[in-house]
Amino acid sequence: MEQERSELIVLISTFIIVFITISLIVLFVVFQRRKNKLLQERSLIKKRFEREIAETQIEIREETLRNISWELHDNIGQLLTLAKIQLQHATPDNMHGITEIITKSLTEIRALSKSINPDFINNIKLKEALRLEIERFNRLNYIESSLTITGEEIEIDQKHGIIIFRMLQEFFSNTIKHSKASKLDVFLHYNENYIDIIAKDNGVGFKVKENCINGIGLQNIKARAELINAKATLKSEPEKGTRLIINYYI
Incomplete structure (x- = not known):
């Protein structure tokens, strides 16, 4: 009887040890899988973020080149043409005006040179x-x-700043090309641990729907905002303009 009892205790103990061992192995395998999945997700997020930064920098560069093309044709080209015409009829009395036009042209060229600089974009x-x-x-x-800036400026992640700027550029581009607005106001407010940015126009506006957002070229804004722990909200009403609100948390 005593022997049977001892054997039963040994059997139960063995079963408990085996059960605990198997449970620990299962828990370890589950933990490792979750850990590996989390590491893979983090790696994918990091790759997506780096890819987004690269694409954003390319977009900013392309937008800058388009702007340079417009400025060379519509602004600097016209200034130099005017200077050329005035030089053809130059007199001591109008030399001051010619000098002013050439000086303005040089100022515009310097501004363009700054925007072309890769360091400016990167x-x-x-x-x-x-x-x-x-x-x-x-x-x-x-x-x-x-542009209205309030609050004490705080440093933000350089790459995040690039993405925020591109988000705003998309809004600006839509305002100029499609909204028929006459006014654009941007408000940048710094707080201790977050930044609020509001860009608004007085254009024709529209009814806000997902397909509207896609239709006007702003489909990337919300996705980009999520990458940098920010929230982007688009508000608009017909004949009441459009407003983009970006809340960025540091």
Whole structure:
């Protein structure tokens, strides 16, 4: 009887040990799988982010080159043509005007040179980039634009700044090309651990639907916002303009 009892205890103990061992192995395998899955997801997110940065930099470069083409043709070309005409009829009385035109042309060329610089595209600072963009709109009379900055400036991730700027560029492009707006206002507000950006126009507006967002070339904005822990909201009503709100959390 005592022997049977001992054998039963040994059997139960063995069963418990085997059960615990198997459970630990199963838990370890599950943990490893989850860990590997998490690492793969992180790797995919990192690759997606790096790919998005590369694509965004290319888009900014292409947009910059388009802008340069327009400025050379519509602005600098006209200034130099005017200077040429005035030089053909130059007199001591109009030399000052010719000098002013040439000086303005040189200023425009310097501005273009700065935007062509690869360092400007790869190391773009959000506040400076927005300021230059707004200045360009006003200088070329594309649209009456303003930039209002409030709060104490805080440093943000360089790559995140590139993505935010491109998101805003898409909105600006749509405003100028399609909205029939006469005014564009941008508000950049710095807080301790987040940044709020509002870009709004007084254009024709539209009814906000997903297919509308795709139709006007803003389909990438929300996806890009998610990559950098930000939220992008598009608001619009017919005849009441359009507003893009970006909330970026550091």
